[in-house]
Amino acid sequence: MALRWLIWALPVFLALPVEAADLRGHGGPVRAIVATPDGRIATASFDTTVIRWAPARGIAETVLRGHEGAVNALIALPDGGYASAGEDRRILLWPREGHVPRATLEGHEAPIAGLALSLDGTEIASASWDGTIRVWPLAGGTPRVIDAHKGNVNAVAYLPDGTLASAGYDGQLILHKGAEAPRVIEIGVPLNALVRAGDELAVAAADGQLRLVNPVTGAITALPIAEVPIVALAASPDGRIIGAAGFRGALALVDRPARNIQRRMSGPAFPLWSLAFSPDGREILTGGADRLVRRWVVATGEPVNPVLAEAPEARLQALANHPGAEVFKACGACHTLSPDDGNRAGPTLHGVMGRKVGTAEGYAYSPALLDKPVIWSRETIARLFEIGPNAMLPGTKMPEQVVNRAEDREALVDFIDKATR
Numbered sequence: 001m002a003l004r005w006l007i008w009a010l011p012v013f014l015a016l017p018v019e020a021a022d023l024r025g026h027g028g029p030v031r032a033i034v035a036t037p038d039g040r041i042a043t044a045s046f047d048t049t050v051i052r053w054a055p056a057r058g059i060a061e062t063v064l065r066g067h068e069g070a071v072n073a074l075i076a077l078p079d080g081g082y083a084s085a086g087e088d089r090r091i092l093l094w095p096r097e098g099h100v101p102r103a104t105l106e107g108h109e110a111p112i113a114g115l116a117l118s119l120d121g122t123e124i125a126s127a128s129w130d131g132t133i134r135v136w137p138l139a140g141g142t143p144r145v146i147d148a149h150k151g152n153v154n155a156v157a158y159l160p161d162g163t164l165a166s167a168g169y170d171g172q173l174i175l176h177k178g179a180e181a182p183r184v185i186e187i188g189v190p191l192n193a194l195v196r197a198g199d200e201l202a203v204a205a206a207d208g209q210l211r212l213v214n215p216v217t218g219a220i221t222a223l224p225i226a227e228v229p230i231v232a233l234a235a236s237p238d239g240r241i242i243g244a245a246g247f248r249g250a251l252a253l254v255d256r257p258a259r260n261i262q263r264r265m266s267g268p269a270f271p272l273w274s275l276a277f278s279p280d281g282r283e284i285l286t287g288g289a290d291r292l293v294r295r296w297v298v299a300t301g302e303p304v305n306p307v308l309a310e311a312p313e314a315r316l317q318a319l320a321n322h323p324g325a326e327v328f329k330a331c332g333a334c335h336t337l338s339p340d341d342g343n344r345a346g347p348t349l350h351g352v353m354g355r356k357v358g359t360a361e362g363y364a365y366s367p368a369l370l371d372k373p374v375i376w377s378r379e380t381i382a383r384l385f386e387i388g389p390n391a392m393l394p395g396t397k398m399p400e401q402v403v404n405r406a407e408d409r410e411a412l413v414d415f416i417d418k419a420t421r
Helices: 314-319 324-329 380-386 406-419
Strands: 030-035 041-045 049-054 059-065 070-076 082-086 092-093 104-107 112-117 121-128 131-135 144-146 151-159 162-167 172-176 183-186 191-197 200-205 211-214 220-224 230-235 241-246 251-253 260-265 272-277 284-290 292-297
Touching: 030 284, 030 292, 041 070, 041 230, 059 112, 082 112, 121 162, 131 162, 162 191, 172 191, 191 230, 200 230, 200 241, 211 230, 241 272, 251 284, 324 406, 380 406
Parallel strands: 030 070, 030 272, 070 112, 112 151, 151 191, 230 272
Antiparallel strands: 030 041, 041 049, 049 059, 070 082, 082 092, 092 104, 112 121, 121 131, 121 151, 131 144, 151 162, 162 172, 172 183, 191 200, 200 211, 211 220, 230 241, 241 251, 251 260, 272 284, 284 292
């Protein structure tokens, strides 16, 4: 039962521009990645945000805030927008442009772990820990509720004939096709992720094994991958290669026809929470605990860009010996210091002194902050970290945190003052 807390990602295929840089900006592990053929990229994270990126520059273009918990799933919609879902039990439909959801789909009674778009683009399916699947018509209307699992439903995927496959903690892979009775394929261990690969379904399991399932015959092949649960899957466009990542382990690339592991990849970018292949199958993209989206060459296992455990920006390096630099490290996950590094999950701090709360250019603030009269200064920033963000700015999405020691607060404030001018 200890595995029930894990949240599982549903991978999607990407079309990524060749010149794209690694994407750095989320304040938590990257849970889902979507890129469309026109070069747009969006990601979702534990930090409660969805980010639209300027991929060639590797910076956050728009931070979408609307969820009240981790965002577990993200898919592209036919109109160029996105659907996101997560811990707050809601699905938000985002337009192609702007930062306000055009619709909110509600009904699930527990976190949503996975989303899938039907191949005809008319509906989306959601998998929830309330034990149900809901099928939502994108044109509007009442969703169809499927109550077939006994426990958490962790993933959904559509087959070419319109069949909806679902995988759950109850160890069952269930096929739902129209008015027909659901077809249950017993795996016997909790299932965490699901993806279609060629004419088979690839299922990630809590025992560290990858199951390849023939949806017609029900035949199952089990391949040992890791000693820990597998939490993320992706299939190459031709279905021949499957990427599988363990909860604490590295990435395995599986040759599906040969039924063996082609390559293992590891490094400071791991562990991983989301995977996807480029359309030509030559690269695999990963989102993980280091808060980045990275690209890897499938043929060699090498990163497209150098893998660094951290890449501190120039202003942080220049003030590395300042006593507040160490205190600021926790802030650096969400905030940048210089004008060229842009916004992350939080707004850039460049020019913060003397700036009114909620006015950094290009950042989508929580609505509650837009009418706050607070002006940032050494005194107000110190107060923020003395009493905490929620006490000072009710309604903020900033993670709750305080700096208890007065000397540490003073060092942090002095560092921010010097580094952001």
